[in-house]
Amino acid sequence: xxxxxxxxxxxxxxxxxxxxxxxxxxxxxxxxxxxxxxxxxxxxxxxxxxxxxxxxxxxxxxxxxxxxxxxxxxxx
Amino acid sequence: xxxxxxxxxxxxxxxxxxxxxxxxxxxxxxxxxxxxxxxxxxxxxxxxxxxxxxxxxxxxxxxxxxxxxxxxxxxxxxxxxxxxxxxxxxxxxxxxxxxxxxxxxxxxxxxxxxxxxxxxxxxxxxxxxxxxxxxxxxxxxxxxxxxxxxxxxxxxxxxxxxxxxxxxxxxxxxxxxxxxxxxxxxxxxxxxxxxxxxxxxxxxxxxxxxxxxxxxxxxxxxxxxxxxxxxxxxxxxxxxxxxxxxxxxxxxxxxxxxxxxxxxxxxxxxxxxxxxxxxxxxxxxxxxxxxxxxxxxxxxxxxxxxxxxxxxxxxxxxxxxxxxxxxxxxxxxxxxxxxxxxxxxxxxxxxxxxxxxxxxxxxxxxxxxxxxxxxxxxxxxxxxxxxxxxxxxxxxxxxxxxxxxxxxxxxxxxxxxxxxxxxxxxxxxxxxxxxxxxxxxxxxxxxxxxxxxxxxxxxxxxxxxxxxxxxxxxxxxxxxxxxxxxxxxxxxxxxxxxxxxxxxxxxxxxxxxxxxxxxxxxxxxx
Numbered sequence: 001x002x003x004x005x006x007x008x009x010x011x012x013x014x015x016x017x018x019x020x021x022x023x024x025x026x027x028x029x030x031x032x033x034x035x036x037x038x039x040x041x042x043x044x045x046x047x048x049x050x051x052x053x054x055x056x057x058x059x060x061x062x063x064x065x066x067x068x069x070x071x072x073x074x075x076x
Numbered sequence: 077x078x079x080x081x082x083x084x085x086x087x088x089x090x091x092x093x094x095x096x097x098x099x100x101x102x103x104x105x106x107x108x109x110x111x112x113x114x115x116x117x118x119x120x121x122x123x124x125x126x127x128x129x130x131x132x133x134x135x136x137x138x139x140x141x142x143x144x145x146x147x148x149x150x151x152x153x154x155x156x157x158x159x160x161x162x163x164x165x166x167x168x169x170x171x172x173x174x175x176x177x178x179x180x181x182x183x184x185x186x187x188x189x190x191x192x193x194x195x196x197x198x199x200x201x202x203x204x205x206x207x208x209x210x211x212x213x214x215x216x217x218x219x220x221x222x223x224x225x226x227x228x229x230x231x232x233x234x235x236x237x238x239x240x241x242x243x244x245x246x247x248x249x250x251x252x253x254x255x256x257x258x259x260x261x262x263x264x265x266x267x268x269x270x271x272x273x274x275x276x277x278x279x280x281x282x283x284x285x286x287x288x289x290x291x292x293x294x295x296x297x298x299x300x301x302x303x304x305x306x307x308x309x310x311x312x313x314x315x316x317x318x319x320x321x322x323x324x325x326x327x328x329x330x331x332x333x334x335x336x337x338x339x340x341x342x343x344x345x346x347x348x349x350x351x352x353x354x355x356x357x358x359x360x361x362x363x364x365x366x367x368x369x370x371x372x373x374x375x376x377x378x379x380x381x382x383x384x385x386x387x388x389x390x391x392x393x394x395x396x397x398x399x400x401x402x403x404x405x406x407x408x409x410x411x412x413x414x415x416x417x418x419x420x421x422x423x424x425x426x427x428x429x430x431x432x433x434x435x436x437x438x439x440x441x442x443x444x445x446x447x448x449x450x451x452x453x454x455x456x457x458x459x460x461x462x463x464x465x466x467x468x469x470x471x472x473x474x475x476x477x478x479x480x481x482x483x484x485x486x487x488x489x490x491x492x493x494x495x496x497x498x499x500x501x502x503x504x505x506x507x508x509x510x511x512x513x514x515x516x517x518x519x520x521x522x523x524x525x526x527x528x529x530x531x532x533x534x535x536x537x538x539x540x541x542x543x544x545x546x547x548x549x550x551x552x553x554x555x556x557x558x559x560x561x562x563x564x565x566x567x568x569x570x571x572x573x574x575x576x577x578x579x580x581x582x583x584x585x586x587x588x589x590x591x592x593x594x595x596x597x598x599x600x601x602x
Binding site: 026031033034041050051052055056 | 375395
C-alpha cells in the first residue's frame, strides 16, 4: 500500500517525497488542484471514498500523513 | 465604531482592564459583553441579522451533534456491513438536508441584505414601502460585518457536520465566536475549533505581550493613515475626477499605487485586529504574508486574504469535488478524456470558487469578471504546471535571482490588470484605462502633470520614504526575522527612537479629516 501511495504522490507532486516538514498544504508544496488529483487517484487505486472531511491540511501535512489516512480508510 | 477613533480606544482600554481583572474562566464573558456593546452602540444598528444567523447555526449545530451521536449508537448495534452502510447513509442524508436548509437560511439573509439596494427601489416603485423604510433597512437589515459572520457561521456548521469540532451548547459562547469585536468587520475568518480554544484558555497579563500588541496596532494604523490614505489622495482624483482622457502613464502610476493602497489598507487593518487580540492573549490566524513577493498568482492568493482563500477551498471547492455530483463528473471526464479528464473537476471547482470570490467582493459585473479572470489564470497555470519544467529546460532558463524577479514582476502585472477592473467606476472606464495604457501612454505629459492630482512633490517624496521603510520591514520578515523582537533586543535609546519615530510620523504625516473618510477601510465595502 505504501509503495502505491508514494507512486501516486511522485506522479503528481515529486517535491512531496522529499518534504520533511509538517504542513505541505500551507507551505505551498502541494496545491488544492494537486490534492484533488491525488485524492481521485487514491480512491481509484484503493477502491475507497475519501470524504471532504478528510481533505484537511492535517491529513496532507506530509507523505506519512497521506499513508496514514489511506491505511485508516482501508481499515474502516 | 471605527478602530481609529477615541470611542474605540476607550472601549479597548475598558475591555482590557475588565478582562484581566476577571477570573480566568469568566474572561470570555467580558469579550462577549463588549462585542455586543461594540455591535449595538458602535453601529447604532439592531443586531437582528447576526441573531437570526447565529440562532440558526446554534440550532443546526445541536441537531448535527445529536444526529452524529444517534448514528454512532445505531451503528454499534448492527453487525451486517451492508445494513450498516445503509443506516449510515440515512443519517448522512438527513444531516445534509438540515445543513442545506441552514445554508439557504443564512445565505438568504446575506443576499437579501447585499442586494437590498437593488430590491428597495423596486419595492418603492410598487408602492410597497412606507416613509422611513430606508432608515429601517439601514439600521436593521444592513447589519455590520454580515458577509464575515455569515461565512464564519457556515464554516462552523460544516465543521460540526464533519466532526472537526464539537457543537457549542452555550449560545452566548457561539455569539462571541461570530461577533468577536476586533474581527467582526473584516475578519480574519476564524475557525471555530481554534478560536474556541483561545476563548476557553485562562489568560494572564503579560507586559511584553501587551506592548507587542499595541506596537502592531500602531504599525497597522501607520500603514492605513500614512500610506494608504496618502495614496488615496492621488488615486481618488485619477479614478474619481471629472477629467477624461488622462495620459496612460498617469493611469499606470495610479493603478500601481492602488495595488499598494489596497495592501496597506487591508493588511494595516489586519495588523490592528491581530494587535488588539494579542493584548487579550488571543491568537488569530494571519491573513497576509507579504503577497507581493509571490512568484505566481497561485502563491499570491496563498499570501493575500489567506483565511478567505482557505474558507473557499475547504468549504466550497473540496465540498464540490468530493460530492456525489463532483465524483460523477470526475469519473465521466476521465473516461471521456483519459489524459486531461482528471483536471475537469479541479477546473470546475476553481472556477466556482473564483466566481463566488468575485461575487463576495462586489455586486457589479466588474467583480464577476475579476473573479473569472483569476479563475481562468489559476486553471491554465495549474493544468500547465507540469509543462513548465520541460519548457524551462528547452529554453535553458536557470532559476536564479533574475528569474525570481521576473516571476514576481509577472505576478504584479497580472494583479495590475485585475485591479484596473475593480478600481474603475464602471466597465467603460476600465476599457478607457486599458486603451490609454496600450495606445496613449504619453510618458512626458504624465511626468510633467503628476503633481496635479492631489499629491504634491513632497507628498510623493514622503510616500516613497515610508514605502521604503515598509519594504525594509517586509524584507526582514520575508527572511524569517521577527522585527518586533529585533527591536526589543536593541539598546533602549535606539528602541524608543524607533517607537517615537513611527508614532510621530503617524501623528504628523497621517491623513486626518477633510472630506475623505479616513476611518473607513477599503475592504469594509466588500
